[in-house]
Amino acid sequence: MIDFFNLAVKYLPELFMTALKYTLPLTAIAFFFGIILASITAIIRVAKLPQNEWAAAALQLLKWLAAAYVWFFRSTPLLVQLFIVFYGLPNAHIALFQSAWVSAITVFSLNTGAYASETIRASIASVPEVQKQAAESLGMTSAQVYWNVVLPQAARISIPPLSNSLISLLKDTSLASVITIVEIFYLAQQIAAANYKVLSMYILVAMVYAFFTSILAIAQHYLEKYTSRFAQ
Amino acid sequence: MIQVEHLFKHYPDKVALDDINLTFPAEQTIAIVGPSGSGKSTLLRSLNLLERPDQGKLQIDDLTLDLSQPITTSQILQIRQKTAMVFQEKALFTHLTVMRNLTEGPIKVQKKNKQEAEAKASELLEQFGMSELADRYPYQLSGGQQQRVAILRALAMSPKYLLLDEPTSALDPELEAQVLRVLKDLAKKDTSMVVVTHNMAFAEQVADQIVFIDDGKVGYNGATETFFHSDSERIQQFLGAMSF
Numbered sequence: 447m448i449d450f451f452n453l454a455v456k457y458l459p460e461l462f463m464t465a466l467k468y469t470l471p472l473t474a475i476a477f478f479f480g481i482i483l484a485s486i487t488a489i490i491r492v493a494k495l496p497q498n499e500w501a502a503a504a505l506q507l508l509k510w511l512a513a514a515y516v517w518f519f520r521s522t523p524l525l526v527q528l529f530i531v532f533y534g535l536p537n538a539h540i541a542l543f544q545s546a547w548v549s550a551i552t553v554f555s556l557n558t559g560a561y562a563s564e565t566i567r568a569s570i571a572s573v574p575e576v577q578k579q580a581a582e583s584l585g586m587t588s589a590q591v592y593w594n595v596v597l598p599q600a601a602r603i604s605i606p607p608l609s610n611s612l613i614s615l616l617k618d619t620s621l622a623s624v625i626t627i628v629e630i631f632y633l634a635q636q637i638a639a640a641n642y643k644v645l646s647m648y649i650l651v652a653m654v655y656a657f658f659t660s661i662l663a664i665a666q667h668y669l670e671k672y673t674s675r676f677a678q
Numbered sequence: 679m680i681q682v683e684h685l686f687k688h689y690p691d692k693v694a695l696d697d698i699n700l701t702f703p704a705e706q707t708i709a710i711v712g713p714s715g716s717g718k719s720t721l722l723r724s725l726n727l728l729e730r731p732d733q734g735k736l737q738i739d740d741l742t743l744d745l746s747q748p749i750t751t752s753q754i755l756q757i758r759q760k761t762a763m764v765f766q767e768k769a770l771f772t773h774l775t776v777m778r779n780l781t782e783g784p785i786k787v788q789k790k791n792k793q794e795a796e797a798k799a800s801e802l803l804e805q806f807g808m809s810e811l812a813d814r815y816p817y818q819l820s821g822g823q824q825q826r827v828a829i830l831r832a833l834a835m836s837p838k839y840l841l842l843d844e845p846t847s848a849l850d851p852e853l854e855a856q857v858l859r860v861l862k863d864l865a866k867k868d869t870s871m872v873v874v875t876h877n878m879a880f881a882e883q884v885a886d887q888i889v890f891i892d893d894g895k896v897g898y899n900g901a902t903e904t905f906f907h908s909d910s911e912r913i914q915q916f917l918g919a920m921s922f
Contacts, residue, residue, distance in 0.1 A: 497748060576769040580828075583726055583763035584783035584835060585755050594786055598773045676773045676815040 453646050457637060461630050461654045468629040470658070473616045476551050480558030480615070481608070487512045487563035489592070492570050512563075519560035525621055527553045532625040550622045558615050565607040569600035602673040609666040613659045620655070630654055679703050680725055680839060680872070685734035685745070687720055687894075694720040695731060696894035704838070705868040709875055709885035709902070713916060717894040718874045719766075722843050725872065726761040727754050739838065759787070762832035766844040768824055770816040776803070776827050777812045780834045788835070795834075802830045806860060822853030826860055833864075840864070842873040846880075858884075878920050882906050890916070 490512045495502040519527070532549040573596045581591040623632035634651035638644045680702040687695035694717045702708050702725075710718045723729035724736070733746045738760050743749060770779050780799035784790040790798075803809045806826060816824055825845055832840055842861070846854040858880050865871060865884045875881050881888060881902070888905040890898035890913060898905055898913055908914065 574767075574769075576765050576767045577771055579728055580763070580765060580769040580771070580831075583728060583758060583761070584831075585758040585787040586783075587751065587755070590786055594782060595771055595773075602773070677817060 449643075450646050450649075453643055454650060457647070457650060458654070461633060461651060464628070464630045464633050465654055465658065468622075468627060469616065469619050472550060472554065472619045472622060472627070472629065473612070476554035476558055476619075477612055477615055479551070479555035480562055480611075483555060483559030484562035484566050487515065487559060488566035488570060491563070491567055515556075516560045516563055519557050524553070524557050524618055525624065527557060528621055528625050546622070546626045549625060550619075550627055554615060554619065558611055562608060562611050565604050565611065566600065569604040570596055572603050573599045602677075605666065605670050605673060609662065613662050616659055616662065617655055679737075679739065681735075681737040682724070683735040685721070685724060685731050685736070687717075687724065687729065687731045693894050695724065698734070698896055700889060700896060700899060702839070702870075702872050703887075704870045706886040707865040707869075707871045707873065707884055708887045708889060709873050709881035710889045710891060711875060711878070711881055712891035712897070713919075716891045718891045719843050721891060722841055722872060722874050725839075725841055726758050726763055728763070759835075760838045761841055762835045762837035762839075764825070764828050764832050764840070764842040764845045766847055768816070768821070768848070770824055770828055770831070772816050775813050775815055776808075776819070779816070779827060779831050783831065783835050799830075799834055802833055806830060820853060821849050822856040825849065825853075825857045829857070829860055839870045839872065842871065842875075844874050844876060847876055876920075878906075878917065892916070
């Protein structure tokens with residue numbers, strides 16, 4: 447026990463610093479792009495086809511692309527996606543991403559975006575139709591209806607499931623270790639390989655993940671409380 | 679004046695509007711009545727293009743649209759600026775306070791500044807004795823209060839025509855009376871209103887003109903008094919079915 451305590455004092459600062467330098471930025475950046483991607487995908491998937499034939503055909507094509515994107519990233523493992531992008535593509539001389547960072551951000555963003563788009567799609571659909579009609583009858587354009595009426599309400603509904611996505615993403619960044627990014631799990635493995643304190647090091651790194659995800663869960667709680675002021 | 683000519687709307691399984699020709703004069707209250715599913719709501723929603731008829735002509739004041747032709751977004755928005763609608767169900771924006779519900783349209787659509795919009799909203803709330811509700815959210819209001827706020831939200835847009843789609847059918851009789859009193863007040867002030875209603879007593883008291891829609895067609899269009907004392911077998915049957 448004292449041994450574990452000494453290890454904690456010795457390695458926790460380094461693990462925290464690494465989390466701040468790698469795990470958290472990777473999570474934040476990937477979530478940021480993921481949500482943008484998810485919003486665009488969700489809006490494409492719920493949009494009604496316009497009357498103009500060409501516009502309708504173009505939108506239909508986008509809908510298929512969006513559906514294919516969501517299907518691909520939900521039906522394959524994140525680890526496999528990382529391997530394809532970082533090891534597979536360069537091997538086939540498709541050197542899209544030489545950098546491990548760019549590869550990681552791309553894959554995590556796309557993966558989070560696919561799951562979150564389903565959350566956002568459901569949240570948009572949950573806003574009562576009559577409120578959208580009321581906004582239209584006031585003379586709002588479709589964009590204004592989305593921005594002023596649909597999104598604020600959809601955002602509130604999507605907080606719990608999107609928090610799930612964010613918490614999962616933070617933990618999933620540990621997979622970046624397999625594409626050479628020295629984030630906290632990689633660091634813990636390296637230390638354990640040197641000092642043989644395997645169990646202690648993995649428990650320590652688990653505690654660091656739990657610390658940050660707990661902060662996210664607490665933030666979620668307050669965000670829900672704040673945004674629930676207009677509902678029972 | 680709102681005028682529709684040869685209005686048709688087909689659904690896959692039925693004809694909702696079957697050659698409707700009507701004029702709704704300004705500063706009058708017109709009640710649209712008729713059996714459930716007869717096309718009353720479809721007709722009302724066609725007036726601000728929430729429903730899109732397949733064919734016909736829609737004219738609101740100086741704006742005329744041929745509905746069999748493609749209609750641009752800006753034409754739709756022009757129509758909607760002349761009209762405002764009150765819905766049957768609870769249609770207030772649930773994420774906004776009463777005050778913000780009243781100012782959202784004027785600020786976002788009519789580009790009024792916030793002070794001006796709030797002054798107008800406060801004036802309306804004051805006028806209808808609802809000032810104390812300004813900072814509440816819709817869930818904190820009774821059904822009757824919600825519906826009265828919805829009417830004020832429509833009025834805040836200073837529309838030329840107020841369209842109401844069964845505004846009281848989801849309410850208890852007591853709450854319904856509160857809402858009907860507001861509408862009666864508005865009718866007395868020569869607000870131009872088209873109201874779809876199931877409440878025959880209200881229609882008889884308040885409407886200047888009755889339009890009876892039956893199976894997608896106009897079954898009667900004329901003075902209120904004449905409608906309620908009509909010799910027509912169909913109208914008597916309808917009115918008989920509404921009482922017990």
